[in-house]
Amino acid sequence: MIDNDCSGSGLAKAQDAAVELYQLAALLLGRQADAVALVEEAFAGVEIDPCAQQEVAAGLVRERLLESVMARMAAEDPKGFVAPAPNDHAQGSCIEDDDLSAAGLTPAQLSEMIGGSGREEMRAWLEQLPAAQRAIFIQRAVLGRDNATTAASVTGSGGGSWTAQQVSDTYRQALCSLANSLVHAAVKVSA
Structure with a gap:
């Protein structure tokens, strides 16, 4: 029905x-x-x-x-979506897994950061990310898309052909940045 x-x-x-x-x-x-x-x-x-x-x-x-x-x-930002060289990003990530929990967040906590009390800080953090990293983070973390679907979307933006692995590596970099941002915010609050 x-x-x-x-x-x-x-x-x-x-x-x-x-x-x-x-x-x-x-x-x-x-x-x-x-x-x-x-x-x-x-x-x-x-x-x-x-x-x-x-x-x-x-x-x-x-x-x-x-x-x-x-x-x-x-x-x-025409150059902002150029696909990175293979394994270009993997070396610089502090997070091994490309899952939101690897940054110490649950989906509920992310939702609160996006629409609740942490909204301004989250937007400020997103604005400092490179365009492709921001787009990949939003598609993976907020929309819940997988690497392959996100790669197709980013590829369609005109930056060359992205692979699922390149998306995974870029997403892990964004997660690392978010984790660092959260740690620094916690240090400021406790100080």
Whole structure:
């Protein structure tokens, strides 16, 4: 049985999806005004059956938004998405595993950092990352994508062909940076 929503309660779900997509775009771009415009473009650029399953519709818009954001990021920093040489990043990472828990975080803690009390610090940390590292971190940690799917997305941004291993290495570097940032923040709080 397909759960269609033609009753009107889908409006609240669509609004929730729009907020989620706005947060995604703002995290990637770092600029709220641009995020709003890209979310509007993503909704306008996808034909959605108003009676379709909400998850399907949200997924279509999310993919369109991600493509637009990645294209914008690549246009602003054309060299920012150039794929690193194989094993270029693996040597410099302080984290062995490419899992969020390797940085000492649970998904719930990350969610709180993104949408809760740690939001400003998280955004400041994201803004200091190179474009590809930021895009990879958001896709892996926030969207829960695997290395291969993320590699395809980053490759589509025009920076050459990324492999799943290059994404893994870059993600581990971002996790290492986040872990260091959290340690330094804890030292400041306890001092």
